[in-house]
Amino acid sequence: MMKKKSIPNFRILSILLAAFLAGVFVASFLNLDFYKIYFLAIILSLIILSIIFIFHDFVIKVFSAAAITFFAGFLLFSFVSSKLNNIFLPFGQGREFSGTVVSYPNIDGNSQSFYFLTSDFGPKTKFYLSTSRFPSYSYGDKILIKTTIKRPENFSDFDWVSFLKRYGTVATTANNPKISLISSGNGNWLLQKLYIVRRDFEQTVQKTLPEPESSLGIGLLIGSKQGFGQDLINDFAKVGITHIIALSGYNVTIIIIFLTDILLGYLTRRQIFAVSFILILLFVAMTGAASSVIRASIITLLIAYGKTIGRKTDMTNLILLSAAVMVAVNPFVLRFDVGFQLSFLAFIGLVYFSPIIKQIFNRRFFKRWPNFIKSAIIETLSAQIIVLPLILSSFGLVSLIAPVTNVLILPLIPAAMLFIFLSTLIYWLIPAIGKLAFLICYLPLKYILSIAQYFAKLPLSAIQISGHWQIMITILYILVVIAIFIKFRKNADPQAN
Amino acid sequence: MLIRKLIENWRIYLLIFLTLLALAIWSVYFKEPDKNLHIYILDVGQGDAILLQKGNQQILIDGGPDSSVIAGLGKVMPVEDREIEEIILTHPHADHVSGLVDVLSRYKVNKIWYSGIEYDSNIYRNFLIETKNKSVPLLVPKIGETETIFDQGKITFLWPGENAQSYKDNLNNTSEVLRLDYGNFSAVFPGDCEVQCWQGIISDNKSLIANVVFLKVAHHGSKNGSNDENMGVIKPKIATISLSKDNKFGFPHKEAMDALQKNAADIYRTDLLGAIDISTDGANWWKN
Numbered sequence: 016m017m018k019k020k021s022i023p024n025f026r027i028l029s030i031l032l033a034a035f036l037a038g039v040f041v042a043s044f045l046n047l048d049f050y051k052i053y054f055l056a057i058i059l060s061l062i063i064l065s066i067i068f069i070f071h072d073f074v075i076k077v078f079s080a081a082a083i084t085f086f087a088g089f090l091l092f093s094f095v096s097s098k099l100n101n102i103f104l105p106f107g108q109g110r111e112f113s114g115t116v117v118s119y120p121n122i123d124g125n126s127q128s129f130y131f132l133t134s135d136f137g138p139k140t141k142f143y144l145s146t147s148r149f150p151s152y153s154y155g156d157k158i159l160i161k162t163t164i165k166r167p168e169n170f171s172d173f174d175w176v177s178f179l180k181r182y183g184t185v186a187t188t189a190n191n192p193k194i195s196l197i198s199s200g201n202g203n204w205l206l207q208k209l210y211i212v213r214r215d216f217e218q219t220v221q222k223t224l225p226e227p228e229s230s231l232g233i234g235l236l237i238g239s240k241q242g243f244g245q246d247l248i249n250d251f252a253k254v255g256i257t258h259i260i261a262l263s264g265y266n267v268t269i270i271i272i273f274l275t276d277i278l279l280g281y282l283t284r285r286q287i288f289a290v291s292f293i294l295i296l297l298f299v300a301m302t303g304a305a306s307s308v309i310r311a312s313i314i315t316l317l318i319a320y321g322k323t324i325g326r327k328t329d330m331t332n333l334i335l336l337s338a339a340v341m342v343a344v345n346p347f348v349l350r351f352d353v354g355f356q357l358s359f360l361a362f363i364g365l366v367y368f369s370p371i372i373k374q375i376f377n378r379r380f381f382k383r384w385p386n387f388i389k390s391a392i393i394e395t396l397s398a399q400i401i402v403l404p405l406i407l408s409s410f411g412l413v414s415l416i417a418p419v420t421n422v423l424i425l426p427l428i429p430a431a432m433l434f435i436f437l438s439t440l441i442y443w444l445i446p447a448i449g450k451l452a453f454l455i456c457y458l459p460l461k462y463i464l465s466i467a468q469y470f471a472k473l474p475l476s477a478i479q480i481s482g483h484w485q486i487m488i489t490i491l492y493i494l495v496v497i498a499i500f501i502k503f504r505k506n507a508d509p510q511a512n
Numbered sequence: 513m514l515i516r517k518l519i520e521n522w523r524i525y526l527l528i529f530l531t532l533l534a535l536a537i538w539s540v541y542f543k544e545p546d547k548n549l550h551i552y553i554l555d556v557g558q559g560d561a562i563l564l565q566k567g568n569q570q571i572l573i574d575g576g577p578d579s580s581v582i583a584g585l586g587k588v589m590p591v592e593d594r595e596i597e598e599i600i601l602t603h604p605h606a607d608h609v610s611g612l613v614d615v616l617s618r619y620k621v622n623k624i625w626y627s628g629i630e631y632d633s634n635i636y637r638n639f640l641i642e643t644k645n646k647s648v649p650l651l652v653p654k655i656g657e658t659e660t661i662f663d664q665g666k667i668t669f670l671w672p673g674e675n676a677q678s679y680k681d682n683l684n685n686t687s688e689v690l691r692l693d694y695g696n697f698s699a700v701f702p703g704d705c706e707v708q709c710w711q712g713i714i715s716d717n718k719s720l721i722a723n724v725v726f727l728k729v730a731h732h733g734s735k736n737g738s739n740d741e742n743m744g745v746i747k748p749k750i751a752t753i754s755l756s757k758d759n760k761f762g763f764p765h766k767e768a769m770d771a772l773q774k775n776a777a778d779i780y781r782t783d784l785l786g787a788i789d790i791s792t793d794g795a796n797w798w799k800n
Contacts, residue, residue, distance in 0.1 A: 084625075119516055124578050124579065125578050125610060127578075147634055147635075149613065149634055149635060149637075149638035150634075150638060218617070221617070221618045222594065222617075222618055222619075225585065225586030225587075225589065226582045226583040226585075226586040227583060227589060228588065229586075229618075230587070244580070244583060292760070380670060408585075430528075433529070434529055437526075437529060450592070450594065451533060451592070453590055454591060455529060455532040455533055457591055458532070479591075
């Protein structure tokens, strides 16, 4: 009976979810053929299931159930992966076939890239295609492609094969395929409309703001790096603010909070939840469903839902649940999507580490500091501290100046987003006034860019670590962070932020 | 959390927004413009894009090989100015025309001078489609045709006139070549003009290219664009070369550099300096 109390009820869910994620994670390394292992795994699960019924010990029951979710995760990954590996295509052969564009084309310099579906080789298969920028294609276009069908190959420093697998693709075309347009408008009606809105929005900003401000404006609102020059991307990485345009899903969080606040006077909480749920769903679809955006949407909506039904949410379960949902939808994100990993680590940092850092700022020395600066520093530091080892191991570039630049930049982001949104609406109603409205957006955007460019030039803004040092420092660092966490967490109240 | 606190004040932001909007409207109307004529040799990598600007009036000569021209324009044009009065496309090679498609989609363009040549390439076709979509008039200048620009300035077209099609064996020789006059300042922009093109201009309009102040060196410093013959005539005081570092053509060619060094006073290169700004008030000129 003593043991029974050692696992509180809400922790059971945490354990089950964590086991599921662990199953997917382990499977991603083994890459076994689903059709050879599923029988074994199901028998194992049945045995474990019977253990649950035979034994009465609570802990054994919980861990047996965890083993079952572990196998579920394991099988899920193997299944999805095997399905992709078993796709049969005439690789290396020249063919002419038709397909439908199923993504919002990404434009990069003089090229555009998108995914298309074809059923000319039996069941529907998804291809990745990169071609010259003109003529430009749109979501829903039916095209005739004449090319050699190829398997993607890894670049020297990038696991391109896994990246494409994450998007359900194992095939690509040769360079410069011959493409001709058959017809337009063959996609999902709603998505087509959403992408038109997105394109209109992008074009409006591009028409009214100079570069690179226009790319930053678009990036802030819908989270894309499109149009950023390599210099600027490097600068952003150096000063540690790439997350404002790509990784964090910060934009969704801001939009939901905006919506809730504006609608609060007019609708009940339940109605607001319904409205934001629908709007966020549309927004997620419009931005091409990047994992960061989905993660932020799920978490923010779950928190909003928790408030609606009046239940205090357990943050650990919230994080695990949203991770599990995303991984269940696409098991590849867990190991092969750095954006997914970064955004979850950042959130973990915000939840578990910010109370510890808060203690430091409760000291007398900081008492006079304005609150918004303190909370900006606390949030930035707590996210950065947890994200750092991942950045260290996957990029090797560590921004030392990040806490400073983030404190300088983050408070402006909601304002910049609101300004751009309003200006776009004004522009769509009265273009002449809208143009002037965008001049206001220019100010915060220019400010962000100036900060990034100025601090990136400083000699020690970022350090590049490579080779064995990368692994050594990463491990050392993780140990230190765990030690700090264990030592200080008792004094900190995780729900206080 | 921080975001929440900031957002709770959204009404204040709205107020700030409207105040700034009013400010922006007024400041646009009461702005003191720069009175000098600037020639910006934009850094677009291996390609040509040159912006002539006075106040909020612009003429863009070529658009470079990609959309990097947009970033270049963003740096030098007034923020509120989304209009480029005129574009001159020297010839339809990709390193001159590509960026213009972006320019057309982002800026209001009033007219385009070009050689009228027919040339089958993906990017040129899309450029022509875009001009049609935006209904921008396309004009083909005659040899000797002039246009008044920036109040006291003048452009004179020197090559190839309405006859571009007859030089199509080497597209570079169909380049629109033009002279700019602004007070005492004079300049020649020859696109990718090569031997045949230079010979044509020297035989018909030698005086119009002789001893100018500024030359945009033809064809990114190729030996086909600059030799002792044409440099001996032009003798520019300032010359600029647009090219990228380690380009696959080996530009600038040694022969061209020799001819330039013998005849030009100052030579500036975008591969070494990035964008270059040559300014003049009509009496004096300087590099910023």
